Amino acid sequence: MKKDATILIVDDEEDILLTLRLFLKQHFTRVFTEHNPHLLPRMMRQYEPDIILLDMNFRKGDTSGTEGMRWLKKANELDPNANVIMITAYGDVKVAVKCLKAGAVDFVEKPWRNEKLLATINAVVKLSKSKKEVKQLQSRQRMLSADMDQNFTEMIGESPAMQQVFQTIEKVAKTDADVLILGENGTGKELVARALHRQSKRSGEVFINVDLGAIPETLFESELFGHKKGSFTDAKEDRTGRFEAASKGTLFLDEIGNLPFASQSKLLTVLQNREVIRVGAVHPTPIDIRLVCATNVPLYEKVREKTFRQDLLFRINTVEITLPPLRERMTDIPLLAEHFRKMYARKYQKPNLVFAEGTIKKLQAYNWPGNIRELRHAVERAVILCDGDLLEPNDFMLQNLIEDEGETALPSYNLDELEKWAIQKSMTRHQGNITRAAEELGLTRAALYRRLEKYGL
Numbered sequence: 210m211k212k213d214a215t216i217l218i219v220d221d222e223e224d225i226l227l228t229l230r231l232f233l234k235q236h237f238t239r240v241f242t243e244h245n246p247h248l249l250p251r252m253m254r255q256y257e258p259d260i261i262l263l264d265m266n267f268r269k270g271d272t273s274g275t276e277g278m279r280w281l282k283k284a285n286e287l288d289p290n291a292n293v294i295m296i297t298a299y300g301d302v303k304v305a306v307k308c309l310k311a312g313a314v315d316f317v318e319k320p321w322r323n324e325k326l327l328a329t330i331n332a333v334v335k336l337s338k339s340k341k342e343v344k345q346l347q348s349r350q351r352m353l354s355a356d357m358d359q360n361f362t363e364m365i366g367e368s369p370a371m372q373q374v375f376q377t378i379e380k381v382a383k384t385d386a387d388v389l390i391l392g393e394n395g396t397g398k399e400l401v402a403r404a405l406h407r408q409s410k411r412s413g414e415v416f417i418n419v420d421l422g423a424i425p426e427t428l429f430e431s432e433l434f435g436h437k438k439g440s441f442t443d444a445k446e447d448r449t450g451r452f453e454a455a456s457k458g459t460l461f462l463d464e465i466g467n468l469p470f471a472s473q474s475k476l477l478t479v480l481q482n483r484e485v486i487r488v489g490a491v492h493p494t495p496i497d498i499r500l501v502c503a504t505n506v507p508l509y510e511k512v513r514e515k516t517f518r519q520d521l522l523f524r525i526n527t528v529e530i531t532l533p534p535l536r537e538r539m540t541d542i543p544l545l546a547e548h549f550r551k552m553y554a555r556k557y558q559k560p561n562l563v564f565a566e567g568t569i570k571k572l573q574a575y576n577w578p579g580n581i582r583e584l585r586h587a588v589e590r591a592v593i594l595c596d597g598d599l600l601e602p603n604d605f606m607l608q609n610l611i612e613d614e615g616e617t618a619l620p621s622y623n624l625d626e627l628e629k630w631a632i633q634k635s636m637t638r639h640q641g642n643i644t645r646a647a648e649e650l651g652l653t654r655a656a657l658y659r660r661l662e663k664y665g666l
Contacts, residue, residue: 214334215239217258219246221267232323246280253287259337260330265297274304278311285312292337364400365548368538374530381528382408389525390503392532393641395582398503401530406459411499414458419451422464422643422654429472430488440489452485452496459499466504467644477521505641535577542573549588557592565599575607578637579666586665629664
């Protein structure tokens, strides 16, 4: 069966072109020939060959290989991933080394042996396919990163607290300093992490987001450090961990405050040594990452309670960024609300939709326990449900959560509203601590995460 590959042969001897074409057509799907090297650029653009077989000499009596080297250089300029095999009747070790240094992937002599030539071409075809796969993966990663960033729009705010955050990001982003982001749920911690990555020297590399709160303790090492095939029951193949996957890029560890104490020492060892050992492996693998962590729990209080390692805290917070809750930056609500209005008016094809008089004042009078995430979902819901071109105050169902004599008034008897109210109340009481809120509500942490996502909290 023929291999799916495109071969381009450039040689000044018609007999050579015919012989190679007849032989290689038996093994590969597409074989093209050309005797004029000046047409090489056009042939490369037209056929996008996996391999170019290129003669060293194009003039009778010339054995210097100069012309072939010149076209080799041209091929590499046109395509840095070009796979060129040089052909010459006057080959020797010096010429071969010269070709390889100039960018050729291999070297064959005339007259060739068919078996050896075929083996050489097959090896280079495999190399070519691998290069293309890597290029496609890199392109896909860039596209995925760009698409992902569209869901995390630029940070918005003119309040003094946010201006301080912006200044810190600008100073820190271009360094490789480890950053710890503190703030309540919904304040935009991942936005800050992505802003740090976009403005860093690693912006062209990957951004890997890991929610530590969603990883079971038993799978911590496998998920973060990787594992070898057969290292445990379900390890059916080698797996790369998140640290290795983030190599050269940024690793964002969210919810680090909820990391079990036993796992903290393993994480600290990796951060100190800058290398990981896959589960079941013997030798360590070096890592090169920019680390950004985030949490909504009071880490310094956890250190005093001896539930979070002080040395790990020192390791992850070379620079600390604290995001203010939305209730402390009410002057930013008009900007944020208008941003979300435009976003969702475009998404739901309501281009004439605007805020009615008094709506923004109502939004500024609310406490926003769910912060920016809650505001975003409130605007989206209002855009979807409103009938006219005005977003009226009554389109925002916030009255169910207004403080009444020090207690939060119960919402309607709708079960979803009651559940949402209970979750908000518990999250506010425990200052966003997922573990404590889940315990009070009688839920697992995973179940509470699902409900927070369901209700946009």
